[in-house]
Structures are given as C-alpha cells and as structure tokens.
Amino acid sequence: MNGSMYSTSNVVDIKLKRGPAGLGFNIVGGLDQQYVLNDSGIYVSKIKEDGAAALDGRLREGDKIVAINGIKLEGLTHNAAVELFRTAGEDVELHVQQKSSSHMNGPSGGSSQPKSDSHVSLGVLVAAVGAAAAVAFLYMRIQPYFRKHF
Template identity: 45%
Template structure:
C-alpha cells in the first residue's frame, strides 16, 4: 500500500539562453507520445552547467505547458523543438510539476511485512529465552 500520492503545481520559469540553448532536452509530441494517448511535452534531461541546471527549478519529467505564452498542446515533437529554438534570448516556461505529498490516511507503517515478521520472531525468541532462564 502506497503511503504517498502526487499533487500538481504550475510554475513560471524564466531562463536566459546559453551557448548551447536553454540547457535541457524534451520528449513527447503528437508523433512521439511519451505517455499513452497523450501528446504533452516533457523534460527528458537537464544538461550539466546549462541555464536550466544553474537555475535549479526545472526537473526531469516536468511537463512544459507553454513557452513565451505559446501553448504546446497538439504539436509534433519537431514543432516543439522549433518553438524552443525560436524562443529568443530569454524564454518564459509554464511548467507543470508533480509534487509528492504524504498521505496521512495510509501512514500506518512504513515497514515491510518481512521486517515486521523478523521483529515478531525476535520478540518471541526473547520471551522464550526469559521464560527458560527463570526455570534454571
């Protein structure tokens, strides 16, 4: 049983283009669906020392909803790449982030059944040992 679920949050991230672009790669599009029956554009890689890595807010698996106000829904992968390439020296990204949240309703125990069984056997062994020592 999972003890965590996800919520979403949108964030606007402004990046200045570096010598190698914005510093991340994308996947997705109508012709390269990353998620079944979905054409969304996602971050697939953050390039070391690129503008996105130096900014620190953009993460792998974030969904890019728009760039400079242009929505990225129902575009092919190549169209999305061209939109990013032609975004100018500064790009404003609208990003959908998944936030892991703790689910308190299911937070009974984070221990696996194997650990719980081992703990039970240990307690039982200690109980038998104490009983045996009292007889001597």
C-alpha cells in the first residue's frame, strides 16, 4: 500500500444497493494487473453518472476497495475481484480506503488517479541530468582560461 496517498483514518464503509446498471463504477488493479506500483489492491477507476455509487456520493475515483461484504480483496487477481463484485448480491457493503483530499489532483470529481513514485523519480532524474549537463558545459567553456602555460 502506498502510505503517502492513503491512511487508515480515511477508511469508510459504504452500503450500496445494486441498480439496473450494477453498482455504478469500474475497477482496476489486482495481483496480476497492478494499478499502483507495488500494490495489488483494487481501485475505483470510474464512477458512472447516475449509477448507485454516484447517487450515494461517497465513493470517488482513485479510492481503494479493501473488502466487499466482508471479503478482503487483498491478493486477488483482477478477474477474481470482478467475480466477487458480480456475485455480491443486491445490497453490497464496501470497506473503502479513500484517497486523502490533500493528494487529489485537479478539480474534485475529476478523474484523478493514483500516481506511482516512478513519476516523481523520473522528474528528479531529468532535473539531475539537466544540471549535470549545464555544469559540464560551463566547465568546458571556462577551462581554457585557467590553464597555465609553461
């Protein structure tokens, strides 16, 4: 679990009643299809307009679903998790770890998604390479001025 975006203080239980279009959201992730680096959890990828989840209003895109009807999703493949959602019945209780609002990107209700640490690492790497190139360029430009001739 990525502790920087999710904390145990943001865990909520959400009860949804399955509607004509299901529970009204899509999921991503799983043991075989990691959505967040080093985390095989199941995440909400999309809230469908006018679906059960949208009408309830508490589930958000990017939230991690920890359990459904008391069954933990940890260590399941994506297809196994999908099957649990399909067979969960009409009244469904979700145990959800919500993404803290301080880490949300863009306007609320948008399609913010958890970002992996690799995005940050890539930015730092690019900045470091740029700085090294600038120092090397300056060194090569001023080196002739400091050479001593004997």
